[in-house]
Amino acid sequence: MALDLTIAIPVRNEEQNLPKCLKAIGSDLARHVVVIDSGSTDRTAEIARFYGAEVVDFVWDGKFPKKRNWYLRNYTPATKWVMFLDADEILTEAFKTELREKLEGNSDCLGYWLRYTVYFLGKQNKGGYFLHKLALFQVGAGEYERIDEDQWSRLDMEIHEHPVIEGKVGMIRSKIDHQDIRGINYYVTKHNEYSSWEAARFLKLKNDSKATGRWSWKQRLKYGLMRTPWLGPAYFLGSFVLMGGFRDGTRGFAFSILKLAYFTQIYLKIRELESAGSAEIKPVEKSHLV
Structure with a gap:
């Protein structure tokens, strides 16, 4: 039984990744599967x-809430549990078995932390980065942390915000496959936008004791x-x-170099914002990210 x-799968122009994601879910795992679409111009909704x-349309007004919190507030699921899944995340049989057990x-x-494999240049990484998300x-147990943006990015979905859950949180150890097939160009564009968001978020929250008090040791x-x-x-190290x-050889070295570049961008953008006395970096034009 389901x-x-x-x-809930937040998307924008995901016709490449979405079919594999939905096939892996199947028809008998969950009572309800919903795709939250930010105005896709391809065949995503179809x-x-x-x-x-179910397809739910989302238009962001540049303020809180973003996509996941907006869905939780405006289309509160009638089920006991909700799981947010990206279109490039593929449920494995081992994960589905452990999910049922839990x-x-x-x-x-x-709540439960979920663990993910990481693919780079078409192959699964043996090391380099441990991806896990709550x-x-x-x-009703919580929602994603609140960050008021006032349009200092065009990222209409929660990126590195974590759900704030007041209670015991466990972990499902079997991994979900994270297999984005959109290539290096998308990866670099995505992390350029993410680094701008990270820099502005840091300067906005650094003196907010309530927000920083919830940070993990990492x-x-x-x-x-x-x-x-x-x-x-x-x-990088x-x-x-x-x-x-x-352990991944030249692929692993290249992957780590991109990590170095990403976090160096964050540092430089913080310096740029502080020099300008502003928490606004001009976002990349025409974001194609969810």
Whole structure:
């Protein structure tokens, strides 16, 4: 029987990734599958309906809430659980088996951290980066942290905001496959936008004791290095050495170099914002990101 679960997939122009994502979910895993679409101009909505998913249209006004919180507030799922899944994330059989065990069991958890494989240049990485997100939780147990943007980015979905859950949180250890097939050009464009958002977010929140008090030790370490040029090199060493990126050879080295570039961009954009006395970086034109 289907789990008492809604799977929500935020999208924009995802006709390449979405079919594989929806096929992997299947027809008997969740009571409800919904695709939250930001005005796609390709076949995304058509594909979603073909696989039996509901399509909800989202238009961002540049303020809080963004896409996931907007959905939770305006289309509150009627199921006990909600799981947010990206279109390039593929549910494995091992994950679905463990998901059933957790949600049908007697656990007292209000949410679960999910773990993901990482693919780069068409192959699964053996090391280099450990991706995990708190993307599964009980409806009403919390929502994604609030960051008021006032249009200082064009990213209409929560990027590195985490859900704030007041209660016990567990982990599903079986991994979801993260397989974005849109290539390096998309990867670089995406991280250019993300780095602008990270820089502006850091300057907005650095003196907010309530927000910083919720940071994990990893976030504290990351944000402690934000104003230094060592942020990029630290992430390179962490990716290539500590997290085993060297096991992927030249692919792993290139992946770690891109991590260095991304975090160096954040440092430089913080410096640029501070010099300008502003928390506004001009966003990349015509964002194609969800």
